[in-house]
Amino acid sequence: MPNRLLHEKSPYLIQHAHNPVDWYPWGEEAFAAARDLDRPIFLSIGYATCHWCHVMEHESFEDDEVAALMNEAFINVKVDREERPDIDGIYMTVAQMTTGQGGWPLTIVMTPDRVPFLAATYIPRDNRHGRVGMVNLVPRIARAWAEEREALLQSASSIRARLEGMASADFRGRSLGPDVLREAFSELSASFDREHGGFGSSPKFPTPHRLLFLLRYWKRTGVDRAREMVEETLDAMRAGGVFDQVGFGFHRYSTDRDWLLPHFEKMLYDQAMLMLAYTESLEAGGGEAREAVVRQIAEYVLRDLRSQDGAFFSAEDADSEGEEGRFYVWSAQEVRDILPPETAREAMEAWSFQEGGNFLDEATGQSTGTNIPHLRRDAGPPSDLLETARRALLERRETRVRPLLDDKILTDWNGLMIAALARAGRALGDETLVTAAASAAGFIADTMWKDGELLHRFREGEAGLHANLDDYAFLAWGELELFQATLDPLHLGRSVSVTDAMIAGFRDAERGGFFFSPEGRDDLIVRRKEVYDGAAPSGNSVAIYNLVRLARLTGRNEYEDLAAETASAFSRQIASQPSAFTFFLSALDLAIGPSRELVIVGERGAEDTDALLAVAREEYQPGLVVLVRPPGEEGREVVSLAPFTDGFGLLDGGAAAYLCSGFACERPVSDPAVLRDLLAEA
Secondary structure, eight states, rough: OOGGGGGOOOOOHTTTTTTTSSSSEEHHHHHHHHHHHHHHOOEEOOOTTTTHHHHHHIITTTOHHHHHHHHHOOEEEETTTTOOHHHHHHHHHHHHHHHHHHOSSSEEEOOOOEEEEEEESSSOOOOOOTOOOOHHHHHHHHHHHHHHHHHHHHHHHHHHHHHHHHHOOOOOOOOOOOOHHHEEEEEEEEHHHHHTSBSSSBBOOOOOOHHHHHHHHHHHHOOOOHHHHHHHHHHHHHHHBBTTTTSSSSSSSETTSSSSSSSOOEEEHOOOOOOHHHHHHHHIIHHHHHHHHHHHHHHHIIIBOTTTTTTTTEEEEETTHHHHHHOBBBHHHHHHHHHHHHHHHHHHTTTTTOOOSSSBOOOTOOOOOBBBBOOOOOSOOOOOHHHHHHHHHHHHTSSSSSEEEEEEEEHHHHHHHHHHHHHHHHHHHHHHOOOOHHHHHHHHHHHHHHHHEEEEEEETTEEEEEEOOHHHHHHHHHHHHHHHOOOOOHHHHHHHHHHHHHHHHHTTTOOHHHHHSSSSTTOOOOOOOOOOOOOOOOHHHHHHHHHHHHHHHHHHHHHHHHHHHHHHHHHHHHHGGGGHHHHHHHHHHHHHSOOOOEEEEETTHHHHHHHHHHHSSSSSSSEEEEEEESSSGGGGHHHHHHHHTTOOOTTTTTTTEEEETEEEEEOOOOOOOHHHHHHHHH
């Protein structure tokens, strides 16, 4: 019989709807049941494409014996961490604080008042390798709740006090300047893998916001090593198995140092952030190889992750037919069966196929006889024959059982994808990418607002769940990039509106910075602020980035002041380990300046306007923002958003460019060559 999860919208919760575990969704019904029955709550947090979540479900939550123990001892609650990152963030902090590690599935046992006293990640069914299994653990907790409750409550009280202390900590007091950028570069240099690219050993994550910071550091200082680290990492990732050589797009991370053996799930936010990194590297001189990857990521996202409404789904699973990676790996014989002999030979050589396979079974360490296509690091551009082979393998792969598509639409991740597509479309001069970004932004604008409040999740025709800081900050970023790509004031106006709503709903007026969750969420035991840049940048980091750019575009000094206030709020935290906050540092780099704002006064689409605009887009200029203000009444909408442009006019009846820096503007110019020289000097 189905449990209470059957009518939820989350694909992850629905996966567990037929478990014998009597699951509740997060909510007052579960909390009241725990109080009435005097039981602790067993909270399990995961997401639909999580491999080890699937393992724990198959081993324990589908097992009648384990389910009976859980149903007798606990009120059992399931949470999709992608639907409720506010809940996940609190209890992941508890796991890291008490066990020194985190991950999903996240397992929490807590009081009926939602205060945790035990935290773990994956728990096997039976005792294994020194890890206590569910069959033994559940009765132990039940006995402790009955016989040693005071000790559990004391532990819970101590954990809550630590959470509240962390939430109320004051990290102000350090002035952040270029020295922090240098420290971050030094830390990243020390952890850089000079042999394989990337940072650290294994598992190895893409962390594209580190690459974005390094590009800005290179632009600021001229230190070539910063750009070289970016290029070496991007090349290594594109060549490795972490990139889907057949269908494109990036897998979640590599389990080894050399990017060969991936964890196979594909996340929308990874595609977005990596598209931004490859795009900016292209702008910084990365050449055709970077352009190809940008287009390949876009091809994957637009083919496999775009909804019919134009927005983007969340992820694809690592598993299919009960095995991780089954959809993506090949045997040498399969390739020979699909391709003509000459094509098969070239494909197998280019993709480093081995007869015995190069995909090792995680449990045994033995070859499975299958291959993960990857390129030699010294491989040149793919030949026409290899492209023919790729298309043939992709066509055959489409006949396989696909991994689960997590088809919920999340505002924050869509904001990242909008930003990436708009930035890529602008860099490549590709209107199809910009149009795709605008379509997704239109869906969010039309669907994800209710009574003036932004919502977080859309699925099966229904928008719901309160938006968090990331939703507002990432969406504002997407609209900003759309404005820079289209120069349509509609998108600047949307970015301003979303940012103003973020300030009203999330700002900590006492200590600075922005809370992750809106005020009044009484189902949360603490209201926290997050600044660490993890798989995606933090909402606070993106908020600073947006505020500085909006200040430069609109002339609203209050945005600049709020960006400084937010940076100050975390200053001692940032200074303790700058390389953990690299998107924050990208925003700081922009705030430190020098700022550059280019206002072009001219008719939209006119030859002289476009000639000046083309110069502004020739070089990698991460610190430059651009406005086009048509003359006369047509420019009123721009003036209403950026009043400082009202005094700017045409030059001798033609388009004029005004380059401003440090709150002062150069004389207007109409010659593209003169503008090019001004930009080079700034």
